[in-house]
Amino acid sequence: MKTILVIGNGMVGYKFCEKFVAKDASKNFKLIVFGEEPRPAYNRVHLSEFFENGDAKALEMAPRNWYEENEIELITNEMVTNIDRASKTITTLKGKSYGYDYLVLATGSSAFVPSIQGIEKQGVFVYRTIEDLEAILAYADGIKKNASSKPKAAVLGGGLLGLEAAKAVMDMGLEPHVVEFATKLMPRQLDIRSSKVLQSKLENLGINIHLGKATNQILGNAAITGLEFGASDKIDVEMLVISAGIRPRDELGNACGLQMGERGGIVVNNKMQTSDPDIYAIGEVALYNNMIFGLVAPGYEMADVAAEQLLGNSDKLMSEAIDMSTKLKLIGVDVASFGEPFMPVQMGHSILFENKTKDLYKRINVSHDGKKLLGGILIGDVSDYNMFHQIYLNGMPIPENAEELILGSRNEGGSSFGSSMDLPDTAQVCSCERISKGTICDSIKNGVCNSLEDVIAMTKATTNCGGCKPMVVDLVNQTLKSLGKEVKENICDHFGYTRQELYSILKIKKIATFNEALDACGNGGGCEICKPLVASIFASLYNDTANKEVAIQDSNDRFLANIQRNGTYSVVPRIPGGEITPDKLMAIGQVGKKYNLYTKITGGQRIDLFGAQLNDLPAIWKELIDAGFESGHAYGKSLRTVKSCVGSSWCRYGLDESVGFAIALENRYKGLRSPHKIKGGVSGCIRECAEARGKDFGLIAVEGGWNLYVCGNGGATPKHAILLAEQIDNATCMKYLDRFLMYYIRTAAPLMRTATWLDKLEGGIEQLKNIVINDSLNLAIELEEEMQFLVEAYKCEWKQAIENDEMKSRFKHFVNSEESDNNMAFVPMRDQYMPKPWGN
Amino acid sequence: MESIFMNYKTTNISDVNVWFKATSVDEFPDDGGVCVKYKNKQIAVFNFQRKGGWYACQNVCPHKFEMVLSRGIVGDHNGIPKVACPMHKKTFSLETGENLNGDLDAIAIYPVKIENNFVYIGFSE
Ligand code: SRM
Ligand SMILES: Cc1cc2nc3c(=O)[nH]c(=O)nc-3n(C[C@H](O)[C@H](O)[C@H](O)COP(=O)(O)OP(=O)(O)OC[C@H]3O[C@@H](n4cnc5c(N)ncnc54)[C@H](O)[C@@H]3O)c2cc1C
Ligand code: SF4
Numbered sequence: 001m002k003t004i005l006v007i008g009n010g011m012v013g014y015k016f017c018e019k020f021v022a023k024d025a026s027k028n029f030k031l032i033v034f035g036e037e038p039r040p041a042y043n044r045v046h047l048s049e050f051f052e053n054g055d056a057k058a059l060e061m062a063p064r065n066w067y068e069e070n071e072i073e074l075i076t077n078e079m080v081t082n083i084d085r086a087s088k089t090i091t092t093l094k095g096k097s098y099g100y101d102y103l104v105l106a107t108g109s110s111a112f113v114p115s116i117q118g119i120e121k122q123g124v125f126v127y128r129t130i131e132d133l134e135a136i137l138a139y140a141d142g143i144k145k146n147a148s149s150k151p152k153a154a155v156l157g158g159g160l161l162g163l164e165a166a167k168a169v170m171d172m173g174l175e176p177h178v179v180e181f182a183t184k185l186m187p188r189q190l191d192i193r194s195s196k197v198l199q200s201k202l203e204n205l206g207i208n209i210h211l212g213k214a215t216n217q218i219l220g221n222a223a224i225t226g227l228e229f230g231a232s233d234k235i236d237v238e239m240l241v242i243s244a245g246i247r248p249r250d251e252l253g254n255a256c257g258l259q260m261g262e263r264g265g266i267v268v269n270n271k272m273q274t275s276d277p278d279i280y281a282i283g284e285v286a287l288y289n290n291m292i293f294g295l296v297a298p299g300y301e302m303a304d305v306a307a308e309q310l311l312g313n314s315d316k317l318m319s320e321a322i323d324m325s326t327k328l329k330l331i332g333v334d335v336a337s338f339g340e341p342f343m344p345v346q347m348g349h350s351i352l353f354e355n356k357t358k359d360l361y362k363r364i365n366v367s368h369d370g371k372k373l374l375g376g377i378l379i380g381d382v383s384d385y386n387m388f389h390q391i392y393l394n395g396m397p398i399p400e401n402a403e404e405l406i407l408g409s410r411n412e413g414g415s416s417f418g419s420s421m422d423l424p425d426t427a428q429v430c431s432c433e434r435i436s437k438g439t440i441c442d443s444i445k446n447g448v449c450n451s452l453e454d455v456i457a458m459t460k461a462t463t464n465c466g467g468c469k470p471m472v473v474d475l476v477n478q479t480l481k482s483l484g485k486e487v488k489e490n491i492c493d494h495f496g497y498t499r500q501e502l503y504s505i506l507k508i509k510k511i512a513t514f515n516e517a518l519d520a521c522g523n524g525g526g527c528e529i530c531k532p533l534v535a536s537i538f539a540s541l542y543n544d545t546a547n548k549e550v551a552i553q554d555s556n557d558r559f560l561a562n563i564q565r566n567g568t569y570s571v572v573p574r575i576p577g578g579e580i581t582p583d584k585l586m587a588i589g590q591v592g593k594k595y596n597l598y599t600k601i602t603g604g605q606r607i608d609l610f611g612a613q614l615n616d617l618p619a620i621w622k623e624l625i626d627a628g629f630e631s632g633h634a635y636g637k638s639l640r641t642v643k644s645c646v647g648s649s650w651c652r653y654g655l656d657e658s659v660g661f662a663i664a665l666e667n668r669y670k671g672l673r674s675p676h677k678i679k680g681g682v683s684g685c686i687r688e689c690a691e692a693r694g695k696d697f698g699l700i701a702v703e704g705g706w707n708l709y710v711c712g713n714g715g716a717t718p719k720h721a722i723l724l725a726e727q728i729d730n731a732t733c734m735k736y737l738d739r740f741l742m743y744y745i746r747t748a749a750p751l752m753r754t755a756t757w758l759d760k761l762e763g764g765i766e767q768l769k770n771i772v773i774n775d776s777l778n779l780a781i782e783l784e785e786e787m788q789f790l791v792e793a794y795k796c797e798w799k800q801a802i803e804n805d806e807m808k809s810r811f812k813h814f815v816n817s818e819e820s821d822n823n824m825a826f827v828p829m830r831d832q833y834m835p836k837p838w839g840n
Numbered sequence: 841m842e843s844i845f846m847n848y849k850t851t852n853i854s855d856v857n858v859w860f861k862a863t864s865v866d867e868f869p870d871d872g873g874v875c876v877k878y879k880n881k882q883i884a885v886f887n888f889q890r891k892g893g894w895y896a897c898q899n900v901c902p903h904k905f906e907m908v909l910s911r912g913i914v915g916d917h918n919g920i921p922k923v924a925c926p927m928h929k930k931t932f933s934l935e936t937g938e939n940l941n942g943d944l945d946a947i948a949i950y951p952v953k954i955e956n957n958f959v960y961i962g963f964s965e
């Protein structure tokens with residue numbers, strides 16, 4: 001049996017052990033691991049989480065007994081001080097020696113501490129180990145206790161780690177200042193423009209940024225009191241965290257005469273061998289291709305290569321090119337950079353997109369022939385990062401107009417191009433664990449895995465930095481689908497049914513409260529997905545208003561108003577068809593004035609009053625109701641407005657009385673709860689001033705009656721409504737609409753507008769015509785009766801709420817005080833005001 | 841902003857020095873919450889009847905720093921009681937405060953006890 005000594009039990013040293021013992025041939029070796037730190041290897045990448053929970057155990061790569069189970073001898077708290085290559089032994093600080101057949105150096109790196117005058121002062125720290133963090137926390141507590149105002153702390157270095165440290169310092173309750181020598185942030189990853197966008201985001205978050213500053217001196221007596229940049233240029237800070245780069249911990253290798261890089265690092269070949277073939281080096285101590293890689297993914301690959309080489313698999317070599325793409329994992333700040341972020345003109349050209357008001361910046365670099373994506377930078381929206389990264393890594397083709405990559409991606413959620421299933425099987429999806437698309441998909445195809453959880457448990461994909469998660473989820477779902485194992489679109493964990501199934505169950509069993517529903521066909525305690533959904537079904541079945549079971553309503557329904565950016569609410573009285581008398585206009589004006597509300601005409605032909613405090617809502621509504629208004633249901637998934645044009649009463653082209661009909665329809669369907677919101681429109685002629693074909697239902701007056709269109713919408717994916725029936729009279733319109741709407745309410749998935757519903761309806765518009773006009777399902781009467789019941793059961797829920805003291809009592813910010821929320825801040829805007837912008 | 845968070849620290853039952861008598865049990869909707877004012881703190885308190893538990897946490901959501909969690913929907917996720925913020929539906933464990941569907945900071949959790957039909961929240965100060 002041969003002995004391998006692993007020096008260093010960090011992330012890469014651990015990964016070496018894991019890869020090594022996973023192979024059968026490892027039985028012939030004895031592994032002994034030395035770690036200088038007091039605890040087994042932990043996930044340094046997630047070090048900052050220690051601030052949140054102080055839970056060192058949660059960060060462990062594997063618990064101590066994992067090493068025992070795998071017959072690895074782990075010796076922590078033991079620093080190796082000497083290697084004697086002649087006798088093939090090492091010695092530790094505690095004076096013990098061990099012989100070896102092979103050595104693996106995984107000693108990582110330490111924070112680089114520049115030699116600035118005063119650097120030894122109290123309150124100066126580095127950011128690398130759990131012990132560093134503990135010391136920083138203790139010191140921060142001390143200065144906070146003695147301070148009258150919030151103490152300031154600086155972070156030296158505006159790179160990836162420095163920014164992470166700055167966020168941590170801020171979370172500790174100190175005022176963070178990032179000091180960077182370069183004139184931009186993350187100088188290795190970002191260009192000047194993206195740095196500016198990032199800077200503005202960070203400043204909004206409360207992180208102060210000082211660029212182009214060389215620190216001459218650290219001020220203070222025993223403890224730090226400030227940093228001096230120039231004669232009269234300094235800042236006062238009481239703590240400093242240094243994050244100015246890393247230096248490989250190569251002292252052992254240096255002392256025993258291994259070949260070293262000019263600026264440090266132990267030179268290795270593509271087998272991870274140092275100049276002594278029995279000694280390997282991996283991770284941040286290893287100099288490969290004349291580079292030290294400050295990232296964990298290349299370190300893991302090195303661990304794998306070294307393990308394979310030692311077990312005699314000499315084909316396994318380190319990749320030639322190392323991918324340095326990165327994503328910043330600061331909460332609230334999305335930054336990613338991949339491939340070649342800067343583009344030398346001889347290699348290709350760049351396409352930029354910048355929106356300063358939204359702190360968005362996207363840059364892609366494309367080869368001169370327009371065929372390859374060479375790299376790029378994303379700030380503000382990194383949803384396309386994984387896909388870009390894969391396109392870049394795999395040299396996949398890109399659209400002829402490369403700008404579509406960044407400009408076409410404004411569709412909801414999804415990415416603008418291709419699907420992750422188009423990737424080649426070899427595409428490395430999880431770069432930390434080196435898991436390819438093929439491995440993930442095959443694990444499902446060959447039946448080993450049946451779910452995302454299975455795949456994660458088997459491959460460890462997503463468990464390190466987590467950046468690949470969206471793509472892994474997508475691959476798993478797509479593969480399951482392709483096998484016909486369609487992931488059933490169950491509502492959530494609490495109900496194993498689709499919305500349509502649950503609708504029928506609740507209807508047949510006449511279930512009318514949420515807990516009854518759970519007892520009858522669900523399990524657990526419910527959640528934010530199933531509760532509002534069940535509430536909506538109850539409303540569709542019984543026309544229950546949102547006052548009945550308040551705690552299962554979405555927040556907007558619970559308070560019968562839309563919650564706004566700062567926790568205030570909006571008030572939208574119904575103005576059917578957009579027709580309003582001067583008196584009613586004045587009534588709205590008076591309410592707006594009295595309660596100091598921001599007032600705006602909406603896109604739905606009515607008036608929105610914003611900024612109402614929860615406590616004021618009942619009084620505001622009382623005044624509006626007294627003036628003859630009703631709830632506009634602007635908060636509900638329900639009928640919103642039926643927009644009208646002025647029509648034949650005034651308009652010289654009008655063919656019918658569009659306003660009157662719009663009012664009739666709006667009054668008929670007001671309060672109707674549905675899977676998503678419903679909007680209507682009625683135009684007096686084909687000029688279509690009411691944009692009826694942009695609505696879920698729309699009527700256009702033509703010679704001889706109305707043309708009825710259905711399933712249109714504006715919104716994120718605009719769709720024109722499609723002709724359902726031609727030249728019909730008012731009564732027929734209403735009859736068809738009753739049937740159409742009721743059928744939609746019964747069968748659509750949650751939050752599915754009519755257009756998407758029609759897309760999914762088998763047989764499409766022809767089938768819908770059959771159901772609505774020809775009554776092919778023999779449902780027409782039933783649907784009409786259901787609708788008639790709902791129309792008759794209508795109540796204005798605001799009137800109901802203010803007339804009942806118990807219902808009214810929920811409109812309070814505090815249960816035990818009449819005060820309103822004092823956390824709100826407003827700023828003036830034009831002649832009115834708005835909520836203070838969010839920090840990020 | 842972050843100064844708001846400094847105001848809230850998870851309090852274990854062993855750290856409780858003050859049991860603040862907040863309000864009567866009757867003030868609560870079934871399986872829903874209210875907001876309680878205690879000194880300069882806003883605390884969201886939930887009566888999660890279905891799971892037979894009372895829970896309290898900071899009212900401020902760590903996502904956009906609004907005082908809104910008490911208006912959120914309670915539920916459970918793999919058996920863990922949770923609240924969903926009404927603004928953007930970030931969910932937090934009511935047992936540990938952990939953000940269950942993202943990597944936001946954990947929220948602070950406070951102990952609750954019920955005596956003679958009154959709800960008490962435990963604070964260390
Ligand atoms: C106030 C208003 C904008 C304005 O100042 O004009 C508005 C404001 C909001 N819209 Fe809208 N939409 C408003 C007209 C529209 C229109 C135009 C129209 O109705 O003619 C559209 C496009 C037409 C359409 O819906 O097909 C529109 C498409 C959306 C969408 C996208 C829907 C879609 O299917 O993609 C949303 C998001 C959603 O509902 O999920 C949305 C959601 C919202 C919400 C409710 C977002 C929210 O949850 O806070 C906004 C809250 C308003 C509030 O607090 O009162 N709003 N919204 C308009 C209110 C109309 C009304 O009187 O009720
Ligand atoms: C706060 C922070 C955030 C990071 N975020 C990211 C990120 O998002 N993405 C990314 O890819 N990378 C990130 N990194 C970098 C990543 O953590 C490193 O690339 C990785 O830890 C390197 O692993 P390693 O095993 O080579 O070195 P280390 O993890 O440093 O392990 C080396 C170990 O060897 C021990 N040792 C050294 N000398 C001796 C000796 N003589 N005897 C015994 N033991 C010895 C050390 O004490 C240490 O425990 C981050 C690093 C930090 C500090
Ligand atoms: S659609 Fe235009 S033209 Fe036709 S009636 Fe209406 S306002 Fe007049």
Ligand code: FES
Nearest residue numbers: 901903904925928
């Ligand atoms: S503010 Fe709570 S989820 Fe966004």
